[in-house]
Amino acid sequence: FGNGDVYLEKYVTSLRHIEVQVLRDSQGNTKILGLRDCSVQRNNQKIFEESGSTMLPRELEQSAYDYAAKLADAVEYVGAGTVEFIFDLDANTIYFMEMNTRLQVEHPVTELVSKVDIVSTQFRIAEGEAIADLKPVSEGYAIEVRVNAEKAVQKGDKMEFVPTPGLIRECVLPEEDHIQLITMAAAGKQVSPFYDSLIVQIICYGKDRNDTIAKLREYLERVRITGVCTNIPLLKRVLDDKVFVDGVYDTTYLPHFLERIDFSELVKDIEDSADMHANAVDADTLKIEGSDELKVLSPSTSIFYGSSSPSEPPFVKEGDIIGVDQTLCLMEAMKMFTPLSLKQFNRSGAVLYPADQKFKVTRIMNSDGQQVNQGDLLFVVKPIKSAENAA
Template sequence: MFNKILIANRGEIAVRIIRAARELGVGTVAIYSTADRDALHVHLADEAICVGPARSTESYLNMNNILSAAVATGAQAIHPGFGFLSENSKFARLCEEMNIKFIGPSAKVMDMMGDKINARAEMIKAGVPVTPGSEGEVHTTDEAVKIAEEIGYPIMLKASAGGGGKGIRKVNNVEELVPAFEAAQAEAQAAFGNGAMFIERMIFPARHIEVQILGDSQGNVIHLGERDCSLQRNNQKVLEESPSVAIGHTLRNEITAAAVKAAQHVSYENAGTIEFLLDESSGKFYFMEMNTRVQVEHPVTEFVSGVDIVKEQIRIANGNELSVKQEDVTFSGHAIECRINAENPKFNFAPSPGKITNLFLPSGGVGLRVDSAMYSGYSIPPYYDSMIAKVIVHGENRFEALMKMQRALLEFDVEGVITNVDFQLELISDPHVVAGDYDTSFLGNVFLPEYQKED
């Protein structure tokens, strides 16, 4: 096993990785920006090293500084977490060249599956269903208009190198296409340094279903069931649960088998997620994309499967076989995760950085977990993502999980900054959500208009 790994991230995911490594007897190195000098992950790691100023491009995205930190501290591997460099094949390749193990898939596979156009082509080869769309990159509005006419409206414009909801636009008709294409392309260029787009038929409304997979260097690939991530705002997930109430036994077997087939086709190694859109009216599902990293919502899968995904990532990177086979994986109960952000839902979800003057995190009872890097007196910097915690619950059934989440959110108390805790409490208590009657259109078209009326 590795003696020491470096965590190239911050916030709750850095804390999560440090804890997993410590339980495996592996030493840890935290990196931090000057704005994160007092962050929890810095205090928890065995060593910590500053890699630059507050701006992400000069610190958490600074490949040279991060690799220099790994060399200086003798770290044998780097865990990228999610976001930042986690899906950057150049960084993974640099790690390989410097004989530092990247805790994730190879750069080659990241290139293959991280680019949405390449990924579509590979999934067609693998026999995994994909949505009708453009055959390659789309660079001009003239191309976009022609392809959209062939596919038929409504369509989705997506950045080829995209992720995290960036460079995505829904287009209902030709009048909307040109301004939407130009805006999405500019956003993609700014976010990823690549303005290439592609176009897909929009499956809407739909369920957003994703399947967690694990693969090792010996060629073993398993799935850990599915998650329903349909509750989204502006293509950003808000709440996730497992299993999905929209899927029966037969469809579950089909969609998880397709995910395993997809991962096997590209000889996938480490943790990854295959994302699908499910058309409930027809029962058909379509490959959307693959995330070649650990997901924000991985804890719900850990609760229902009993498998520690982050520990598996480290073991796989070390060359170990998967600790479980598919026939050993059993699923129990129901899990839900709510993302807690420092933001003001009543003011268009504007970020709310500041100093936490008092903090009480929910606790007590079986099946409750809070992943966070917050502490009383901590100042949330304004430079990074606004997520400050995740509340995850597990119950014997969905009703018990819902009630446990309501109880946990009622206990959650943060003073000094505005959070979306009350928003999440209303959402988890909404009759449609309680009944499992929602899709990707629900939050934006049904819940938010009513929620915003309240004031």
């Protein structure tokens, strides 16, 4: 503030996201545990994290280690930290991005290959112990995938993933020597709409990258989570993809991959894997006895909002005549807002609200900011005849 200088950064069009794990004690002993590659990401959210980078030359890897150590020493850092870099593929060089002064979600991949328990070492450092005797190694390869409670949807010509909080009905995560799990998922557990959609971290260890990919792919085939949608079908498709296996890609890999695959097939696979058909309702369920009115039920656990902001008018009011494309409300889960319309309830073989039908909103059951669970009543609507519509 008060300074007219303009700060310019180089715009990098093709890059890999790499990071170096650092430990440093109060006596000035700095240890580099290894490097991670987090280039398979979507909307700047990491999906895959690996204990090595397939395209980074050895000399640049060593430079990253040297820079990370010098940075930690220069600021007299104490504890566990992650120094992040941009690897510019066109210029074949690396640039410092930031330092995260904490443990990263993906730290287990480094623990597996370095044979260093980062968490316990951090406690030792906090107690004032020296880590001069710490001798990290580099053995094998590790990959972590993030299992998120989310489903794939198509919005216009774009593919998006939206959170799907709710009740987990079934959860099978087999125990294996080469697999580590960090999970909140279990049968009967509720995935909250208030927090991040990450429900399981699966970390796989192998002798090399190809071995780890094969083991992880086989393991995911035996994982079963129902009641909420997850991105496991997407993870399996990535592990099968030749571009990913060959390791020649940049941070645009995942968006480009989604353009290459059959998205409708992925949507179906995600819903089938979650056994969402068990949650599906039919036309008879929606009918209100003794009336021609229909229920509109919440598709998931979310926070209900009747307008886009407190200063904006509601999307619908009682008495409004609407079509199936009309936005009824916003459903918020994990800070993501999804418009809800009658059309979204229609599916192959079950048209609950016909496209050529108009409906009258007779009751709005919730207020802004109210939590609703899957199956809760949101609205009551009444199909109207053409003559009534004209009136």
